[in-house]
Amino acid sequence: MSGVSMAVDLGGIRMANPIGTASGTFGCGRQFEGFYDVGRLGAITTKGCSAEPWNGNPAPRVCEVTSGIMNSVGLQNPGVREFVAHEGAYLSGLAERGCAVICQVVGHSIEEYASALELYEELAPFAAGFEVNISCPNVAAGGLAMGSTPERAAEVMRALRPLTRRPVLVKMAPSRVPETARALEDAGADALSLINTIPAMSIDVRTRRSRLSRPTAGLSGPLVHPIAVRMVWEAHNAVGIPINGIGGVMSGQDAAEFILAGATTVSVGTANLVQPDSAPRILAELERWAESQGVHDINELIGAFEC
Amino acid sequence: MGLVVARQTAGLHECEVVGNGPDAKGIFLLRMRAEGLSRALAPGQFVNVAVPGDATQILRVPLSCSGILPDEGLVEISYAVVGDGTRRLSEVPVGTSLGVVGPCGHGWGPIEGKALLVAGGIGAAPIVCEARRLGVEGVPFDAALGAQSAARLWGEAALARAGAGEVLVATDDGSAGIAGFATLAAERLLAKGGYSCVLCCGPQPLMAAVAGLAGKAGVPCLVSLERMMSCGFGACCTCNVSLVGGRQASCCMDGPVFDASEVVW
Ligand SMILES: Cc1cc2nc3c(=O)[nH]c(=O)nc-3n(C[C@H](O)[C@H](O)[C@H](O)COP(=O)(O)OP(=O)(O)OC[C@H]3O[C@@H](n4cnc5c(N)ncnc54)[C@H](O)[C@@H]3O)c2cc1C
Ligand SMILES: Cc1cc2nc3c(=O)[nH]c(=O)nc-3n(C[C@H](O)[C@H](O)[C@H](O)COP(=O)(O)O)c2cc1C
Numbered sequence: 386m387s388g389v390s391m392a393v394d395l396g397g398i399r400m401a402n403p404i405g406t407a408s409g410t411f412g413c414g415r416q417f418e419g420f421y422d423v424g425r426l427g428a429i430t431t432k433g434c435s436a437e438p439w440n441g442n443p444a445p446r447v448c449e450v451t452s453g454i455m456n457s458v459g460l461q462n463p464g465v466r467e468f469v470a471h472e473g474a475y476l477s478g479l480a481e482r483g484c485a486v487i488c489q490v491v492g493h494s495i496e497e498y499a500s501a502l503e504l505y506e507e508l509a510p511f512a513a514g515f516e517v518n519i520s521c522p523n524v525a526a527g528g529l530a531m532g533s534t535p536e537r538a539a540e541v542m543r544a545l546r547p548l549t550r551r552p553v554l555v556k557m558a559p560s561r562v563p564e565t566a567r568a569l570e571d572a573g574a575d576a577l578s579l580i581n582t583i584p585a586m587s588i589d590v591r592t593r594r595s596r597l598s599r600p601t602a603g604l605s606g607p608l609v610h611p612i613a614v615r616m617v618w619e620a621h622n623a624v625g626i627p628i629n630g631i632g633g634v635m636s637g638q639d640a641a642e643f644i645l646a647g648a649t650t651v652s653v654g655t656a657n658l659v660q661p662d663s664a665p666r667i668l669a670e671l672e673r674w675a676e677s678q679g680v681h682d683i684n685e686l687i688g689a690f691e692c
Numbered sequence: 693m694g695l696v697v698a699r700q701t702a703g704l705h706e707c708e709v710v711g712n713g714p715d716a717k718g719i720f721l722l723r724m725r726a727e728g729l730s731r732a733l734a735p736g737q738f739v740n741v742a743v744p745g746d747a748t749q750i751l752r753v754p755l756s757c758s759g760i761l762p763d764e765g766l767v768e769i770s771y772a773v774v775g776d777g778t779r780r781l782s783e784v785p786v787g788t789s790l791g792v793v794g795p796c797g798h799g800w801g802p803i804e805g806k807a808l809l810v811a812g813g814i815g816a817a818p819i820v821c822e823a824r825r826l827g828v829e830g831v832p833f834d835a836a837l838g839a840q841s842a843a844r845l846w847g848e849a850a851l852a853r854a855g856a857g858e859v860l861v862a863t864d865d866g867s868a869g870i871a872g873f874a875t876l877a878a879e880r881l882l883a884k885g886g887y888s889c890v891l892c893c894g895p896q897p898l899m900a901a902v903a904g905l906a907g908k909a910g911v912p913c914l915v916s917l918e919r920m921m922s923c924g925f926g927a928c929c930t931c932n933v934s935l936v937g938g939r940q941a942s943c944c945m946d947g948p949v950f951d952a953s954e955v956v957w
């Protein structure tokens with residue numbers, strides 16, 4: 386154990402350490418128990434769930450690009466009720482083990498977001514807070530559209546704010562960061578998560594077709610990390626609420642960059658899929674870095690970037 | 693058929709390469725020392741292999757086991773070199789330690805009666821693995837095996853050694869066995885009758901056609917499907933298989949072996 390205090394507070398979500406996992410890349414957590422004790426993580430964010438089940442997009446849903454992957458899962462999910470019925474017991478136990486459980490909601494419309502959040506509010510006493518995904522680029526009717534302008538983003542947040550007293554995070558699209566962040570803060574968001582995947586394309590030049598089942602898909606992995614660091618820094622400069630940095634974190638050094646740029650917490654995404662024991666390794670590396678910086682508390686390093 | 697099979701949770705294994713070389717044209721045999729995995733794997737299951745050599749290529753390569761030798765602590769994988777990942781794998785020297793996730797998915801499950809095994813190309817890998825088990829358990833089986841050419845034919849000797857009653861070979865160019873696809877060989881064997889199930893792995897069109905033939909003959913059919921995937925243990929939803937009735941299954945957890953009558957082809 387190091388001498389550095391690693392506990393952080395993400396807009397009311399108390400975490401034993403800053404390392405969490407990004408929605409959609411971690412199942413419900415259970416899948417990783419064969420690799421390590423998931424209870425050691427600061428938080429997990431569950432797969433985006435809607436009030437009713439969604440089928441997602443046809444296969445193929447993933448392809449590899451240089452230093453990253455692209456996915457077009459399209460938020461396939463069994464719906465909040467079914468999800469809680471299957472995974473609620475595991476998630477309650479995980480919360481008792483000291484890992485904050487953040488449940489993500491998705492919808493095609495404000496009404497659908499509200500229904501999903503209301504269901505979670507009722508069925509998920511284990512949730513430390515909720516994350517509203519207004520930025521998934523894979524859903525034609527909602528997703529990006531809901532978060533594509535600061536006004537739309539704020540509208541969603543204002544509608545959801547009265548529905549729960551638990552902390553609400555908003556998962557932002559990687560565009561128009563400062564103004565969207567300010568609009569969300571004004572609308573009552575407790576914290577911001579960024580970035581989601583970046584809309585991108587990959588074409589098989591032999592067949593002239595997309596390498597995935599849709600023309601565009603979401604880019605993630607190490608190649609998005611420098612972009613994400615810039616966006617976290619912009620958000621940090623724009624608002625006072627805490628930020629959860631996401632995007633291409635493969636090492637403790639990547640996580641440390643987010644903290645310096647202004648993130649209070651860091652979520653590991655794609656790294657979980659390619660190297661399943663990544664998150665605890667990243668936590669250990671982050672802790673060693675904090676120690677090497679000579680601080681007593683990781684909070685001293687948040688936003689400590691010097692320019 | 694026994695599709696809901698007890699499954700071990702996937703873990704991370706460091707496996708030492710003890711052999712890696714060509715076995716037929718474009719096909720390599722990888723042998724790994726993997727004590728834990730060799731005891732945990734069942735025929736039809738797969739592993740997700742991190743292939744060294746290019747830090748910009750981060751996805752693992754999913755590969756079925758073609759041989760499981762728990763007494764020697766070895767796992768064998770037979771793979772076709774089709775792209776960058778499998779090419780890099782073919783260059784991995786003996787002594788290298790490979791990071792392997794597994795066991796992934798569930799296998800063929802218990803088989804009763806007489807089985808017809810149908811394989812096309814490197815689809816023979818999980819089929820040969822199952823044939824060895826059937827041989828040991830004394831379950832009778834025949835095999836239909838297809839390849840592009842005699843040079844690319846893989847698995848014929850292994851199937852015969854495992855105890856196949858008959859191995860009917862078909863090659864696209866007629867350079868070995870009958871001229872035509874594996875479907876033709878499967879059709880001929882099925883016509884003889886007497887099979888209680890068909891197990892098939894190969895290119896998607898072959899599996900779809902064999903599923904149709906088996907359906908017509910009234911014989912239950914299992915297929916081992918391939919999907920582009922990432923984690924291999926149920927965490928990402930990138931490996932979906934559409935099932936009849938609109939349900940989405942995951943290839944890596946609910947498969948890769950599926951009841952052919954449930955798959956939307
Ligand atoms: C459960 C499962 C078991 C498999 N078992 C074997 C096996 O025992 N032996 C074997 O040789 N191959 C097997 N495969 C296929 C193997 O995973 C792919 O051939 C391999 O990932 C190609 O990687 P690459 O980087 O060499 O090719 P890439 O450059 O990525 O692609 C080359 C070609 O292979 C196709 N391809 C890529 N990834 C996959 C994939 N996951 N599934 C199917 N096609 C793919 C691409 O569409 C392209 O046409 C299996 C696949 C799955 C899903
Ligand atoms: C396969 C896959 C599925 C994802 N599903 C979701 C999702 O359901 N909700 C969401 O907000 N983000 C989802 N994401 C985005 C990640 O949570 C994360 O924001 C993004 O991948 C960037 O981080 P990374 O580079 O570390 O992966 C998904 C990403 C991947 C690769």
Ligand code: FES
Nearest residue numbers: 924926928929944
């Ligand atoms: S590959 Fe991740 S769920 Fe199947």
